[in-house]
Structures are given as structure tokens and as C-alpha cells.
Amino acid sequence: MAGTIRAQYPSTIRPIRINCTGRVTPSLMMRAIGKGADGVIVAG
């Protein structure tokens, strides 16, 4: 989405493709934060 609208975003963002935002479990988000991520954006 950011690509199609030519938006710039920082290189420190790490996208993971998930087939549906409904698939995201709290444990996945907590794991990312536990591994040192500053935040998690769920975008769909």
C-alpha cells in the first residue's frame, strides 16, 4: 500500500505479510515487542 501511493517510510520498519488482520494473535504482537520492537502496527 505504501508502495502504490509512493509513500516514504523509515527503513527500520519491518513488514510481515499476514493473509488477514483477523489472523493476528496477541501472542505474536507480544513476541515482537519482547524481541525488541518499539511497537506493532496492524494495518489492513
Added chain:
Amino acid sequence: MLEAARTPGLNVYTYSEVEDVSGFVGNFNVKIRKRARYVNNDCNGCGACFDVCPAYGYDEFNEGMNPRKAIYVSFAQAVPSIAQIDMTRCIKCELCKGVCEVKAIDFDQEDEIVDVEVGSIIVATGWDEYEPETGYLGYNVYPNVITQMKLERILAPNGPTVGHLVRPSDGKKPEKILFIQCVGSRDLNMNTYCSAGVCCMISIKNSKLIKQHYPEMEISVAYMDIRAAGKDYEEYYTASRKEGIRYIRTNVSKIQEDPETQNLKIIIQNTLSSTRLKELEYDMVILSCAMVPAKGVEKIKGILKLETSQDGFFKEFHSRLNPIDTKIPGIVLAGASQSPKSIGESIAQGRAAASSLARLMWKDKYRILLIRATVDKDRCAKCGLCELNCPYDAIKTLADGAEVNEILCRGCGSCLANCPSEAITLRYYREPQYEKQIDAILEEI
């Protein structure tokens, strides 16, 4: 329609309503309510009952502009050609019963529910004309302000005036006519969309038609932009200008009626020539209203579990790459159910919808992706949260645990994210696979 009704193997249910749809692609069960006509199929449409019926209603086919009897055929080409009784108008005198030679009138008839098994469904619910608020541009207040649909019926040879163009207030032939475009469309307060140029083309068509019959009549079109995008449309528009139809680029904000003559006065400014405000007087004003989703779309949406876009039309799979399919396999859209469109575009989409379903139906197999939810029945606590959260109605809680219908399931994973006992997994998108991804991309931070 007549041809469709005569085709063997094709059942046409008119004066009927879809009540419920269950199942999935290849195996839909549709419940159809055939509404009672109070006249059985023996009716041959002879019309003897119309003559004796003493009760009157308004003819919906002619936009309520002329009366019809309480027993009537909805319009001349109706399929099947069977009379029906409007029970809100009928006085139960039973005169029709006495005059009917084939004994077709049955006052005890009740709605009939028919169960039909079908493999796939095409939604072709069409559109309705936008109805302006009472008082907007004099609509419903001044008799000579009418909508495009009413004008269509007035101009029709089988319409209330047998094709004679007269204005509603006094039945006289108008000398000056104004068409106002974009009523209820391209307006932030009503509908933001443009009705795909259909209202522009209808105004051009009707103004040309009137000009052909009455060359001395003065016809103007007040427009924002003429959207004549389509094969031969621009040429048609240019031809209408050559014939003397006047196009005024303006925004009409108010119409006032002269109480004596019932003529309509408008104050407009031509925004192309930046002239001063001018007061113009017309005998008749036609509002070219937007196309809006047909009445009952909300009900069908609930029955088929479809979505609608912001404008209220059914949401397609992808507005540019796949405007025919819906998110549900086996249910496709045709014509103005998806968005406002012209006759040609509707036919194109209808045929595309039919052939895409033919391709789907003629094989006895249905191919699915393996990205589907699977349930570990030993872990399932049968709490029913997955069933509640499934947007596709694909999961059911049974006595021995939840069960996924692999055809309905689209592999979104909402069920497993909500499963408290972690009994559901999604093939190819399992939890450890995501955990590994998260670990790997966060390693360098």
C-alpha cells in the same frame, strides 16, 4: 423476458422474493416466497375482470400518473400475463369472480414458499431513481417539476398520455422545457458519485426526442459537466447541440412557481460565459436524478452475506480487476447492482457473469486453495467463539468439536486468533512460522 419465460429448463419467478439462502457454491438452497396474486395460473390475461372492477389504485408502472383497477396486470409485457389483485385497494365485491370464464380468481390464495437448489447465484437487483426531498427544486410541490422517469412515461406511446407531451398541471403542451442534471448526485450532501453519465445521456436522448416531434419547442439543459463517455455518445451530444438544444453550464439552486401560469422561474448564471444572473421562465422542469441502489438491497445483502460499498451498491471483489465476483464464491454481480451503469455495460457484465459461472458449473469439481483452517478436535472446547467470529459462516460447532467447511472458508484466520484453546491452525500460516519470521527480522535490531 418473454423469451426467457418460454425457454425450457428456465424457471422465472416473478412477483416473488428471496427469503433465505443457505449453503455454498454448487449447493445453494434458496427459499423463494411467491406472493399471492389471488389469481391462479389458469388466467389467460383476457382482461374481462378489469372492466367490471369498481375499485381503483395508482398505476405503479406509469409512476402513479394514471389510475388502474384493483385487479390488473402490472404492465402489458408482464411475464406471465396473469392478473393480480391489489388487496389494499380491493373491496371484495367479487364481481371479477363472476365474470372470469376460466374461474381463475381465488381470494383464498396464500403466499407460497418454494425451495430451489441452485449451484450459483447472479445478483442483478438493478437500481431505482433517486427521489429528491419534497421541496428540493420544487419537487412534489410544483406540479410541473417532474423527474426523468415520469417524463419517460409521458413520452412513452403506452404511457398515461399515449405519448403526447403535456405538462401535469393543466395538460397543455409546454413551450419551454428545462432539464436539470446531477439531482442527488455529485453532491456532497446527497450522493457523491456520478451515475456514470446515464442521466446525461437520458437527458440528451429525451431532449432530442422532444425536438424531433416539436421542433419549435425551446429545450435547455442545465448541467455541471456533460459526461458523454462511451461509444458514439459524444457524437450524439454534438448532434443534439446542432439540433438547437441549449446547454447552460450552471448550478440551479432554486425554482419558483408563478402562481397564475404555474410556469417555473429560475435564476441562473452561465458559468462558462460569466454573464450576469438571468431570470428564465420555463413551462416544465425535468429533474435528472441519480441512480441509487434498488429498494430491498439491504435485505438481499443480509440474506447473501454480501457487502456494499460506501455508495450502497454491492461491493465487488476488486473494482477494476474483478468487478463481477463477490467475496463469496458462486455469487456474482451483474449490471447496476454493482454500480450505476448504462444498458450496454449492464449487458456486458451480465453475459460475463453468466459465462464465468458456466465455466465454474460445468466441471463437477471446485478447486480450492489449501490455505484453510483446520481444527484439532481433541483440543476443541466447543466454546463457539470461532463460529461467532467467522465472517464467512464457514465454521460450525458440532457435538464433537468445531468443523470447518473448506469451500466456505477463505483462510482469513479470524477463528484461530479467537480460539482460547489454540485448537485451530491455518495451513501454511501456522503460529511457529510467524514466530520464526518475527525472530528473524528482529535479530538485527
